[in-house]
Amino acid sequence: MSTVVKGRDTAKTAIGNLRSRYLAKTSGLMIVVTDLNDGPNIEADPPHSHPHEQITYVASGEIEVFIRNETTHLIAGDLLTVPPNIPHAIRLLTDNVRLIDAFHPIREDLL
Amino acid sequence: MSTVVKGRDTAKTAIGNLRSRYLAKTSGLMIVVTDLNDGPNIEADPPHSHPHEQITYVASGEIEVFIRNETTHLIAGDLLTVPPNIPHAIRLLTDNVRLIDAFHPIREDLL
Numbered sequence: 109m110s111t112v113v114k115g116r117d118t119a120k121t122a123i124g125n126l127r128s129r130y131l132a133k134t135s136g137l138m139i140v141v142t143d144l145n146d147g148p149n150i151e152a153d154p155p156h157s158h159p160h161e162q163i164t165y166v167a168s169g170e171i172e173v174f175i176r177n178e179t180t181h182l183i184a185g186d187l188l189t190v191p192p193n194i195p196h197a198i199r200l201l202t203d204n205v206r207l208i209d210a211f212h213p214i215r216e217d218l219l
Numbered sequence: 220m221s222t223v224v225k226g227r228d229t230a231k232t233a234i235g236n237l238r239s240r241y242l243a244k245t246s247g248l249m250i251v252v253t254d255l256n257d258g259p260n261i262e263a264d265p266p267h268s269h270p271h272e273q274i275t276y277v278a279s280g281e282i283e284v285f286i287r288n289e290t291t292h293l294i295a296g297d298l299l300t301v302p303p304n305i306p307h308a309i310r311l312l313t314d315n316v317r318l319i320d321a322f323h324p325i326r327e328d329l330l
Contacts, residue, residue: 185226
């Protein structure tokens with residue numbers, strides 16, 4: 109079956125002050141849409157890691173991404189792959205950021 | 220390794236008149252950014268299918284999606300899952316549409 113998640117109508121999951129997400133998933137694939145409206149940040153979020161493969165598309169705003177000792181500046185339209193099990197962190201450079209994160213396999217911890 | 224694909228700088232792959240795409244991939248995951256600037260369309264594209272799992276995020280514009288005998292109207296911010304091996308087609312409702320398609324496994328035919 110096909111599933112439709114209407115961005116305007118779906119219930120968002122709050123993930124802290126001024127941050128929320130919604131998602132769609134199949135058996136082995138997930139897209140998470142995350143709105144981060146508490147930027148710009150002085151400091152990066154704490155690094156986190158997971159065994160899942162990840163690709164991020166920046167839908168709006170700008171961020172810095174920290175992976176190992178590399179810092180990458182991303183703007184709307186950019187894509188980033190995140191290797192499994194490597195700590196990564198972001199810092200918001202603009203007031204509002206929307207990230208489209210694709211994961212394989214599914215991030216059960218986000219359901 | 221982490222890979223960065225800068226949307227403004229990367230070479231786009233032309234896929235017909237006024238359509239292009241760029242992508243990023245890991246071993247089992249792919250995001251394809253597709254710009255369709257030949258809308259609005261009177262008729263839908265020919266249906267196509269593939270064994271890959273797919274989730275589409277509409278970054279901008281509006282489309283109709285046809286799956287089996289269902290028609291779904293999608294606007295920016297909406298998510299849609301597409302089942303494997305089911306023919307699906309789209310019709311552009313606006314001049315410009317950007318779709319973010321995630322696939323698992325990788326669509327070798329798009330490389």
